[in-house]
Amino acid sequence: MKETVSGAVKAAEKRDVDAVVAYLSASFRDANGGDREAAATTVRRYLAAYERLSLSVSGLAMERGPESAEAVFTVRMSGTPRAVGGLEGWLPRTSRWRFRIRLEAEKGDWKISHAEWTRLEEEGSP
Numbered sequence: 637m638k639e640t641v642s643g644a645v646k647a648a649e650k651r652d653v654d655a656v657v658a659y660l661s662a663s664f665r666d667a668n669g670g671d672r673e674a675a676a677t678t679v680r681r682y683l684a685a686y687e688r689l690s691l692s693v694s695g696l697a698m699e700r701g702p703e704s705a706e707a708v709f710t711v712r713m714s715g716t717p718r719a720v721g722g723l724e725g726w727l728p729r730t731s732r733w734r735f736r737i738r739l740e741a742e743k744g745d746w747k748i749s750h751a752e753w754t755r756l757e758e759e760g761s762p
Contacts (some may be wrong), residue, residue, distance in 0.1 A: 705739045
């Protein structure tokens with residue numbers, strides 16, 4: 637399960653959308669009802685918006701059952717937005733996100749079947 641989380645984060649950091657999506661279950665749904673394809677589109681947009689990107693996971697807590705697990709963690713993102721269409725003035729250079737995901741056992745691997753995320757206030761922000 638930890639490998640699924642760290643693998644998806646590493647794939648995002650390498651800007652490999654297909655590798656990120658490979659960690660998602662075929663039945664994936666996000667908190668708004670988006671499916672695996674919608675998630676791929678979202679990941680592709682975010683990764684395309686940044687010239688350089690660094691991600692780190694902290695506070696990973698997991699609760700495991702026989703066929704599923706829940707995980708909560710924070711991702712700190714830092715990067716350089718692309719200087720295209722004003723993105724560099726609109727996108728943050730750093731941000732923190734709180735993720736809550738559900739993982740399910742599929743063919744010997746753990747896949748992410750549900751995810752929700754919230755942007756956290758930066759330390760020292762008003």
